[in-house]
Amino acid sequence: MDSRYMRMELTKNKMILVRGGGDLATGVIHKLHQCGYHVLILECDRPSAIRRHVAFCEAVYDGTSAVEGVVCKHITENNILAQCERCWEEGEIPLLTDTEGKHIHELAPAAVVDAILAKKNLGTDRTMAPLTVGLGPGFTAGEDVDYVIETMRGHNLGRIIREGSALPNTGVPGVIAGIGKERVIHSPVAGVMKNISHIADIVKKDQVIAMIGETPVKAAISGVIRGLIRDGYPVFQGMKIADIDPRAEQKKNCFTISDKARCIAGGVLEVLLSQGIRP
Structure with a gap:
């Protein structure tokens, strides 16, 4: 052979x-x-x-x-x-x-x-x-x-x-620094993502981090963006599109396995x- x-x-x-x-x-x-x-x-x-x-x-x-x-x-x-x-x-x-x-x-x-x-x-x-x-x-x-x-x-x-x-x-995200479901952002509408912020950016509550068509996507809490779906990705209403870690000092965690x-x-x-x- x-x-x-x-x-x-x-x-x-x-x-x-x-x-x-x-x-x-x-x-x-x-x-x-x-x-x-x-x-x-x-x-x-x-x-x-x-x-x-x-x-x-x-x-x-x-x-x-x-x-x-x-x-x-x-x-x-x-x-x-x-x-x-x-x-x-x-x-x-x-x-x-x-x-x-x-x-x-x-x-x-x-x-x-x-x-x-x-x-x-x-x-x-x-x-x-x-x-x-x-x-x-x-x-x-x-x-x-x-x-x-x-x-x-x-x-x-x-x-x-x-x-x-x-x-x-359960549909409920794990709690980080006392914050659970608020740290995960779901798409408010169906459409195509246009990212304004990026992974590892520090953001404030209610800051616009992306747009889906004419609809703004706002940060639900202040912290560091740990996850954000790709720019240009077609999303459906209710789809998970972002994850914010309230511990801004943990920015390095965005680049390491959890x-x-x-x-x-x-x-x-x-x-x-x-x-x-x-x-």
């Missing part, structure tokens, strides 16, 4: 495929990459990440995305494994646009991690890989996936669930190691 072919077959057997490249998914991907795993990201063709400076999915738009010193590169559907291998050899993470996961079975990964965080299962099932993991609500351990990781802030964040499901989505993402990543890593899947 050709040595290149043998190497690519070995690559397939050790691949960890992660569906989704948003900020929480990026925390998981970054951790696995740093531990030596070969990770491939599958993303949709129009990601809507808010915390864009810490989301590998931005590579869909820009070709590459860098988070805490790790580069993610957008690859094409031609010779996927060969492109993945080149990325891994360069210390990079490949990302493929594949909303439906149509390439999963042919890629034959060692594990599939659904990190879309859609609050529901968008098509992941246990036949996709020898090991399947779902993050957050929408999955049932032992049914559609093998394991579920709790994503709700609190005592059980990052806990591995072997039977049953994660806590249901504690929540790192905790969830630890749960995923524990599952892989406990099931004998090592780098």
Whole structure:
């Protein structure tokens, strides 16, 4: 057997495929990459990440995305494994646009991690890989996936669930410096975003940070803009479009993976190691 072919077959057997490249998914991907795993990201063709400076999915738009010193590169559907291998050899993470996961079975990964965080299962099932993991609500351990990781802030964040499901989505953001739902901004109308402010800008309450058509989007509180959807993104009414951290002194956090993402990543890593899947 050709040595290149043998190497690519070995690559397939050790691949960890992660569906989704948003900020929480990026925390998981970054951790696995740093531990030596070969990770491939599958993303949709129009990601809507808010915390864009810490989301590998931005590579869909820009070709590459860098988070805490790790580069993610957008690859094409031609010779996927060969492109993945080149990325891994360069210390990079490949990302493929594949909303439906149509390439999963042919890629034959060692594990599939659904990190879309859609609050529901968008098509992941246990036949996709020898090991399947779902993050957050929408999955049932032992049914559609093998394991579920709790994503709700609190005592059980990052806990591995072997039977049953994660806590249901409350729709209420986690509290930061005593402020919860007020720190997250939702679109008042449908339309196209025109950003006035940028991530890491310090803003005052009621300051206009963006426009959607003729409708202004105002900061609900004073603080630092931790997340803001891409300029030019078409949004629907009620869509989450921005996140403000009331702790203006924490500006540096806009550029680093969150504690929540790192905790969830630890749960995923524990599952892989406990099931004998090592780098």
